Amino acid sequence: MNNKVFNDKILTLNKISHTYSQNNNNIEVLKDINLEVSKGEIIALTGPSGTGKSTLLNIAGLLENPSNGEVNFCGTNCNLIDEEQKTILRGKNIGFIFQSHRLFPEFSSIENVMLPQLLMGVNKKESLSNAKEILSTLGLEKRFSFRPANLSGGEAQRVAIARALANNPNLILADEPTGNLDPVTARKVFELLHKLVKSIGISCIIATHNLDLANSMDRLITLENGFIKNSKLII
Numbered sequence: 001m002n003n004k005v006f007n008d009k010i011l012t013l014n015k016i017s018h019t020y021s022q023n024n025n026n027i028e029v030l031k032d033i034n035l036e037v038s039k040g041e042i043i044a045l046t047g048p049s050g051t052g053k054s055t056l057l058n059i060a061g062l063l064e065n066p067s068n069g070e071v072n073f074c075g076t077n078c079n080l081i082d083e084e085q086k087t088i089l090r091g092k093n094i095g096f097i098f099q100s101h102r103l104f105p106e107f108s109s110i111e112n113v114m115l116p117q118l119l120m121g122v123n124k125k126e127s128l129s130n131a132k133e134i135l136s137t138l139g140l141e142k143r144f145s146f147r148p149a150n151l152s153g154g155e156a157q158r159v160a161i162a163r164a165l166a167n168n169p170n171l172i173l174a175d176e177p178t179g180n181l182d183p184v185t186a187r188k189v190f191e192l193l194h195k196l197v198k199s200i201g202i203s204c205i206i207a208t209h210n211l212d213l214a215n216s217m218d219r220l221i222t223l224e225n226g227f228i229k230n231s232k233l234i235i
C-alpha cells in the first residue's frame with residue numbers, strides 16, 4: 001500500500017500570478033501557479049534565487065494578495081474575505097518559520113511561544129502550559145527563560161518552530177528554515193521539524209536550497225521563470 005496517498009486539500013492555489021512594481025518597472029515574478037496541498041503533505045519548494053519562492057509562501061500564507069488568481073485555504077476562498085478575516089484565519093491556522101528566527105529579542109523562549117496564543121485569545125495559564133509542552137517536545141526544557149541572544153542558532157530555530165506550532169496550525173510555511181545553520185545542526189533541526197509535523201499531520205511547504213533535505217520530503221516542486229517547472233512525488 002502506498003502510504004503517501006494524500007486526500008483532503010487544505011490549500012489550493014489556482015492560476016496565481018504576481019507582479020511587483022518597482023521604480024516604474026514591473027517584475028512579473030509568478031506567472032501561472034497551480035498547486036494543491038493535501039492534509040499532512042510535506043512539500044519542498046526549490047528553485048534558483050529570485051524565482052519567487054518567498055513570494056509564493058507569502059501569498060499561500062495570506063500575507064500578500066496575488067495580482068491575479070485564487071487562494072483557497074481550508075475551504076475559504078480568500079478573495080472573498082477582508083484583511084481582518086484573513087488575519088484571524090492566518091493566526092489560527094498557519095505557522096511561519098523564517099531563515100532567521102525572528103523571535104522577539106526582549107522576550108524569553110516561553111514568552112515567544114505564548115505570544116501568538118495570547119493574540120488568538122488563549123488565556124495566560126493555558127498558553128503557558130502549551131508553550132512548556134511544545135518547547136519540551138523540542139528538547140528545550142532547560143531553555144524556557146532564555147532570551148534569543150542567549151540561545152544557540154539551532155536552539156533559537158527550535159523555539160521558532162515551537163512558536164509556529166503554538167496555535168495548532170493546519171499548515172506550516174517555512175522559508176529556508178535551516179538556511180542559517182551548519183549542515184549537521186540543519187539536518188537535526190529539519191528532522192525534528194519533519195518528525196513533529198508528520199506525527200501531528202500538519203501540511204508544510206518548505207522553501208529550501210538544500211536538495212538533500214528537499215528529497216526527504218513527500219513532494220518536490222521547482223519554480224522557474226514564474227511557473228512550477230517540476231513537481232515530483234518522492235517515494
Ligand SMILES: Nc1ncnc2c1ncn2[C@@H]1O[C@H](COP(=O)(O)OP(=O)(O)OP(=O)(O)O)[C@@H](O)[C@H]1O
Nearest residue numbers: 020021022027029048049050051052053054055056
Ligand atoms: N516587495 C517587493 N517589491 C519589489 N520586488 C520584489 C519584492 N519582493 C520580492 N521582489 C522581487 O521578486 C523576485 C522574487 O523574490 P523572492 O524573494 O520571492 O525570491 P526567492 O525565490 O525567495 O529568492 P531566494 O532564494 O534568494 O530567497 C525578486 O526578483 C525580487 O527582487
Ligand SMILES: [Mg+2]
Nearest residue numbers: 053054055175
Ligand atoms: Mg526567498
